Amino acid sequence: NAGVTQTPKFRVLKTGQSMTLLCAQDMNHEYMYWYRQDPGMGLRLIHYSVGEGTTAKGEVPDGYNVSRLKKQNFLLGLESAAPSQTSVYFCASRRPQGAKETQYFGPGTRLLVL
Amino acid sequence: RKEVEQDPGPFNVPEGATVAFNCTYSNSASQSFFWYRQDCRKEPKLLMSVYSSGNEDGRFTAQLNRASQYISLLIRDSKLSDSATYLCVVKDSGGSNYKLTFGKGTLLTVNP
Secondary structure, rough: OOEEEEOOEEEEEOOOOOEEEEEEEEOOOOOEEEEEEOOEEEEEEEEEOOOOOOEEEEOOOOOEEOOOOOOOEEEEEEEEOOHHOEEEEEEEOOOOOOOOOOOOOOOOOOOOEE | OOOOEOOOEEEEOOOOOOOEEEEEEOOOOEEEEEEEOOOOHHHHHHHHEEEOOOOOOOEEEEEEEOOOOOOEEEEOOOOOOOEEEEEEEEEEEEHHHHOOOEEOOEEEEEEE
């Protein structure tokens, strides 16, 4: 049981390049999330998904796209990277409700855009 | 008013000290409350849920005051390993219950 995994762990991009961050969870969770974390800003929700085939915008969706083709995977895409997207990106998943509402996070992806 | 506000910190305390963190939330309809812990350069992890009657887990005690929309975390007999950022987290009710709102966190450093 690996929990939530993220690929890659670290990446350097040049402005204008594109990339996809992969999140995978093996806990059969319905809800999945992408956050970014910047110094002094806390965790900010980029996009989320409440089930396979569904996605929705969070607080800071501009410049990002997502897809949830399979329940266990949630992909975050940057079509044209900008220096403002330099950040640590965390994926997370959880059950919709119930006694154990723990949200599990992946280890993060550190992205530097030059 | 921010949705979830925490003491800005940082807190620097000696080993063995008792330290308390406070948090306020703006949505009176919020349903569930948590404290998460985040070690340096690591992901956040659930420390404990916060129940209406208050709850304790070893050296950690969480309290909730719904009338004042206030949550607290008390750490007794601090250990070096308690050094981390503590995040106050609130889950809304109804149509927004998919979402957890995180405070910015309070950094705790426990010194030898």
